[in-house]
Amino acid sequence: MPISGLPPYDDTNIFARILRGEIPCKKVYEDDWALAFNDINPQAPTHVLVIPKGKYCSFADFSAAASEAEIAGFMRAVGKIAKDLGHEAPGYRLLANMGADSGQEVPHFHVHLFAGRPLGRMLPSS
Numbered sequence: 001m002p003i004s005g006l007p008p009y010d011d012t013n014i015f016a017r018i019l020r021g022e023i024p025c026k027k028v029y030e031d032d033w034a035l036a037f038n039d040i041n042p043q044a045p046t047h048v049l050v051i052p053k054g055k056y057c058s059f060a061d062f063s064a065a066a067s068e069a070e071i072a073g074f075m076r077a078v079g080k081i082a083k084d085l086g087h088e089a090p091g092y093r094l095l096a097n098m099g100a101d102s103g104q105e106v107p108h109f110h111v112h113l114f115a116g117r118p119l120g121r122m123l124p125s126s
């Protein structure tokens, strides 16, 4: 059920197709709640996308509509992936885009995990 004010989930989005196995990905991790794979256009030496298995179009949708088990399972997966990839030190950045102003391209909620070099400022100055 879409959250009020948000568009309905688009089953044809690229991450839905990856979840259905219709197009390939370079898988990093998978469990009951999450799938993680390398970004096709990496912005850092490590650039992993972590997506929930459920059909949520954005953070707004996921945070409001997902069950507690889905949210806990997804968040634990993100932490485990970062740890297992060896990024606890010297560190990493998590980022989730939501909507047009953020530049969200794919309407399936996802967290970017960047690591492997100093990541600079959080946002460009302009």
Ligand code: AMP
Pocket: 014, 025, 037, 038, 039, 040, 041, 042, 049, 096, 097, 103, 104, 105, 106, 107
């Ligand atoms: P966002 O702008 O937050 O929606 O990010 C979408 C990300 O998905 C971008 O960093 C793209 O490079 C990435 N992307 C798009 N298509 C694919 C794909 N087939 N496999 C892996 N990453 C992809």
